[in-house]
Amino acid sequence: MTAPTTEQCRNRPGASEGPLPAIFDPSRMPSSNLSSGKSHFRDATRVSDVHDISRHALTRTFPWFDETDPIIVECVLEEVRLFYICRGRANSEERTFIDCRFHFDSRQLWIGSIQVASCYRSNGVGAQLVRATEAAARLLEMREIRLQPRPSAIGFWERLQYVADPRAVRVMWKDAGRFAAHQTRASQDVRG
Numbered sequence: 637m638t639a640p641t642t643e644q645c646r647n648r649p650g651a652s653e654g655p656l657p658a659i660f661d662p663s664r665m666p667s668s669n670l671s672s673g674k675s676h677f678r679d680a681t682r683v684s685d686v687h688d689i690s691r692h693a694l695t696r697t698f699p700w701f702d703e704t705d706p707i708i709v710e711c712v713l714e715e716v717r718l719f720y721i722c723r724g725r726a727n728s729e730e731r732t733f734i735d736c737r738f739h740f741d742s743r744q745l746w747i748g749s750i751q752v753a754s755c756y757r758s759n760g761v762g763a764q765l766v767r768a769t770e771a772a773a774r775l776l777e778m779r780e781i782r783l784q785p786r787p788s789a790i791g792f793w794e795r796l797q798y799v800a801d802p803r804a805v806r807v808m809w810k811d812a813g814r815f816a817a818h819q820t821r822a823s824q825d826v827r828g
Contacts, residue, residue: 683709693772700724714739725756734765743779782809
């Protein structure tokens, strides 16, 4: 079976048309922990808290999120793995997903891999998926997001304001201030 063409993907029922919706609206974000009512998300140390926070960030920032999409959160010692699969932007042969890992002690989230099904590429799906991940990282109070991009993907990450990390070879990063500011600016650009 062959993958559908980009035109087929755009014309399928439920496909988005026109400009993408607002990326991130800080005024819609809660000021307290979803499950405990605490003042910040730093107390999210249980797997269920990370899952709830991730689901909340995806619901608010990723227009193709569906409640039936799997969000997998696993913990091994101090490392937490967050894996999201977008069923609405997949085809029979390829999935759209993002795979991240983080430690609460270092406050660094690493994007291990991201994939967008070929028929949905160049439509903003990957950028929206990264922005949703940034929103989750912000809610989890991560200080920075880091990744090791493929050479062919460096331009994509630069467009999302990731820069080369002077502390490491082949690593790009964005600190918390830049990804929070970028999300606010992006939502103002879309609304304005």
